[in-house]
Amino acid sequence: MKQPRFSVLGVLCLCACTAFAQREPLAIPSKDAELWMSAGFEAKPFKKKSGQVYEYKFKKKFRVAGELGYRGDENLSNSKVFYTVLGVRYRFNKFIRAGLEHRYNFRDKYTNNSHRIDAQLNIAVDVGHLSFGYRMVMQHEFLLVFDYRDILRNRLSVGYRTKKFPLDPYISMETFHVFHYTGDQLIGLRYELGAEVELAKDHSIDVSVRHDREQNMPGLKYRWIFSVAYEFKWKR
Secondary structure, three states: OOHHHHHHHHHHHHHHHHHHHOOOOOOOOEEEEEEEEEEEEEEOOOOOOOOOOOOOHHHHHEEEEEEEEEEEEOOOOEEEEEEEEEEEEEEOOOOEEEEEEEEEEEEOOOOOOEEEEEEEEEEEEEEOOEEEEEEEEEEEEOOOOOOOOEEEEEEEEEEEOOOOOOEEEEEEEEEEEEEOOOOOEEEEEEEEEEEEEEEEOOEEEEEEEEEEEEOOOOOOEEEEEEEEEEEEEEOO
């Protein structure tokens, strides 16, 4: 009987964050549609030896991860970027996980390639069939000082999970806050509606629709993003 209360509370939290963060645009924004596709993996690099009774905590909870991705814009007609990600993750307990990733972006011929480092903190709490998540990402992109290099991202999500049904829907909201010599400010909001589909053991696909809204920037742009992400988790 308590599950509906938590569901309503999660939705209200997302709505409250949206109302607080939403700002009137400085100008009429342009609009675009983008397609994001990616394939990633997560694996345990330290295998427990045959006959070994005790396994060190670090080896048990440490993971390596990688990802290949593509993003297109200009209403799905143009290639925006290809990227690679390589990182490490560590689960402190059933609720908290941290990670560090390096990403390299192969951009179009009109834009220089770039790379960045992301430090992540994930907190997840399950209450019955509901899953509440919080993710904080501090990203530093190696660009000129005039560009937006340091961005703090905060994401709240509410999902519904059940073992009897392979599709797990979720909603989320994310804010983007830049730290810059001209001033620190909110520069973007992202709303997402999606579902994770379990294909087989260790294999899953995440399908979602996202709406990005730039804030407090000249030449504002609003984006509809259609995302498909495949993940393989090698559990051994």
